[in-house]
């Protein structure tokens with residue numbers, strides 16, 4: 001177990017410390033013969049044509065016009081020169097299950113790496129002006145075992161290289177590692193403390209995990225409601241006030257921290273009855289157990305027989321020297337007369353429970369006339385209270401970015417819309433996503449075997465499940481390690497998933513240390529403290545010393561034993 005863990009740990013460190021490549025986005029070149037493939041399945045694949053969206057803060061189809069604004073993060077690890085995000089990105093043609101010929105997307109190219117990329121908006125976007133609509137496509141070209149595919153809207157003013165420290169206004173999109181969910185997290189500026197706090201959607205919907213293009217849409221309305229749709233159908237709607245954890249508005253009243261429990265506060269509901277007296281016949285000294293007066297000594301109990309007698313069969317060895325070895329005496333054996341008897345030696349009555357036993361007397365409990373109930377501190381107005389009814393007025397946005405860790409490459413983003421028009425987003429869904437999705441569905445339908453084999457969980461499925469678990473563990477360890485490096489052990493242990501792995505790692509490490517320490521201590525103990533074990537022959541003889549069933553043993557050891565008696 002500990003060995004497996006060390007292997008995983010080393011692997012995680014190796015992944016983390018692998019040399020960074022700081023080249024920019026690579027161009028993945030044209031798609032494979034998609035037309036050939038499509039003809040094979042008899043499906044018409046439309047050619048890519050750019051789609052125009054007016055009045056968008058961002059509309060990104062990864063054409064030659066839009067792609068250059070995407071910049072890979074050059075952030076370095078804290079206090080080091082090494083790149084923090086060594087995962088590669090490409091703007092390239094879709095290769096798996098192509099729904100539109102020549103359609104490009106932004107593709108995650110590395111496995112088990114941290115990836116970060118962002119694009120600046122032409123001008124900052126202000127959600128308070130007219131609400132917010134964010135929509136984008138995710139296509140898992142190599143499916144997904146463990147990894148993120150969520151988008152971050154980066155708070156203005158954007159400073160420095162994009163990293164996980166970069167303040168974001170909102171984070172939205174699918175994530176899978178173990179359980180899969182569609183995150184929705186917004187950061188809210190507390191008007192009293194002037195600090196940002198993260199608020200997570202408490203019951204996030206589940207994303208589809210397959211190789212089709214899926215459309216994620218988030219709408220923040222100006223009445224503080226939100227709506228999440230996947231593939232154009234509404235999956236979650238509600239209030240920015242009620243559905244998030246922790247809630248934005250703090251409680252109106254809190255316990256007064258200055259209020260202390262008075263010294264004379266009576267919180268004992270019952271007290272001993274002061275007027276009660278110990279009854280005259282209550283004997284506190286009566287013992288719990290007494291000898292059983294009804295017991296009778298068994299007939300075959302021989303009080304005069306000793307428990308041990310000299311062995312009558314023993315003989316003085318021929319080489320016994322009275323001068324040197326002292327007077328010979330036969331070794332003692334248990335008295336054979338006692339073997340079948342009830343017992344030998346003095347007989348004692350067995351003990352039974354004393355019917356007169358009462359124990360310590362204590363007064364019965366009665367209601368406490370001074371009882372005031374459970375003490376609780378005074379409630380006061382919460383000085384940190386505020387009521388924000390303008391939650392939709394989220395912080396201004398300067399850029400969009402993806403900051404992800406993933407075990408699988410091939411996560412592809414496309415058709416990103418940021419703006420305030422639900423109508424524009426719906427038109428994009430109908431004109432861009434829907435036709436592509438329909439073609440993808442038609443192809444995957446055509447590729448499906450005509451008579452599907454009976455579904456039985458194949459070895460591959462089990463293997464994939466196993467691989468997913470490993471991915472999950474690696475993700476946890478990697479995250480734990482990177483947070484540990486940048487923010488310290490407390491933050492690392494607080495991580496949602498990684499913290500558990502961290503705790504496990506710490507526990508395992510302590511266990512490993514403890515185990516090795518005990519082995520070393522045991523070794524030292526045997527070496528230094530314990531006497532060396534006697535050689536085997538001597539040991540066998542030593543055991544016959546107490547074993548009275550070897551009367552003809554004439555060894556010197558026997559004599560020594562007899563002498564000492």
Ligand SMILES: *[C@@H]1O[C@H](CO)[C@@H](O)[C@H](O)[C@H]1NC(C)=O
Nearest residue numbers: 221222223224225226238239
């Ligand atoms: C909030 O506003 C949206 C858009 O105007 C509307 O569809 C929705 O019904 C409103 N919700 C509530 C609770 O008023």
